[in-house]
Amino acid sequence: MPTIYDFSLPTLTGDSTIALEQYRGRPIVIANTASKCGFTPQYEALQHIWTEFASEGLVVIGVPSNDFGNQEPGDAAAISETCHRNYGVSFPMAAKSHVKGHDAIPLFRWLSEQGGFLARPRWNFYKYIFSRDGMLSNWFTPLTDPAGPRMSQALQRVILDR
Secondary structure (H helix, E strand, O other), X not given: OOOHHHOEEXXXXXXXXXXXXXXXXXXXXXXXXXXXXXXXXXXXXXXXXXXXXXXXOOEEEEEEOOOOOOOOXXXXXXXXXXXXXXXXXXXXXXXXXXXXXXOOOHHHHHHHHHHOHHHOOOOOOOEEEEOOOOOEEEEEOOOOOOOOHHHHHHHHHHHHOO
């Protein structure tokens, strides 16, 4: 059965690949992101959990997408500037990708299978939490604050599960 570790993503700059295998045994959060969305300030909360739980092995990865409302129209340089300048993002960012429908990248097609119909992203900033064994543990819609209590509890479960 595939796990998150069977996938890789091109980096935002396109000069290398984020091989998720390198994070084997670590909890992972993946979020589909956009720079011009009402939920874009969630970058700050994602950065917060990346910083707060890095010593526990947590990995956060952003996957920019223009699939919803044309809210990620820029190129890699524009996305990077928004992430770094406005929100101080230091976690890995993948290349802009499709996350829904037939054009979805393999990782998001797999996520749709793992989480079912309701877990398919229907807007920006869906957040997916993976346990240390590489399986989907939980997912949250954009309405859930990444630094809020619901997601914090879910993160604690995967961080403490050794």
